[in-house]
Amino acid sequence: MSNGVSARLSHSQRIYDVVFVVVAFSVTVQGSLVPTVARWCRISMRSSAVEPWALGIRLRHRPESAQQVTVQAGSSAEGTAIADLDLGEHVWISFVVRDGRLLAADGSTRLRPDDELLLLADPGGSDDWSRLFISPPPPP
Structure with missing residues (x-):
């Protein structure tokens, strides 16, 4: 810091230290208060797990037939083998x-709650399979 404007200031190192501490404190305090203030204001926040690995392909056109679904607990698909699903x-x-891992699935694979599936479906066909x-909704 011996050249430029800071060299002409008698307390340049002290000014730098104060600015550094103020900025570091501000970022730390504000960053840690965001979830608390959001809860206080009744703003829902969702946390997402870090997903360090992704599998993807690039296509020229949007795949109309690709559908992503998650098997919900209590659904008809839970515990059912893929081959036994009435998908059409x-x-x-x-x-x-x-559980965050790609599964080598075949017709005998039994689906579990929270399994994420990528389905390819005829874009002009019915989506009755989604049910x-x-x-099911809880009884009244």
């Missing part, structure tokens, strides 16, 4: 993610 002729489960993955 034009729906295909391309892969299953279970299989949703848990």
Whole structure:
């Protein structure tokens, strides 16, 4: 800091130290207070797990047929083998993610709650299959 404007200031190191401490304190305090203030203001915040690895492909056109679903607890798909699902002729489960890991799934794979599925379905067809993955509403 011996050249430039800071060299002409008699207390340049002290000014730098004060600015550094004020900025570090401000960032720390504000960052830690955001969730508290959000709860106080009744603003819902969701936390997301870090996903350090991604699998993706690039396509020229938006895939109209790709659908992502999650198996809900209590749904018809829970505990059912993929081959036994009544998906129709034009729906295909391309892969299953279970506990954050890609699963080598085949017709004998039994689905569990929170399994994430990527399905390819005929874009012009019915989506009646979606009801299989949703848990029924509780009785009144």
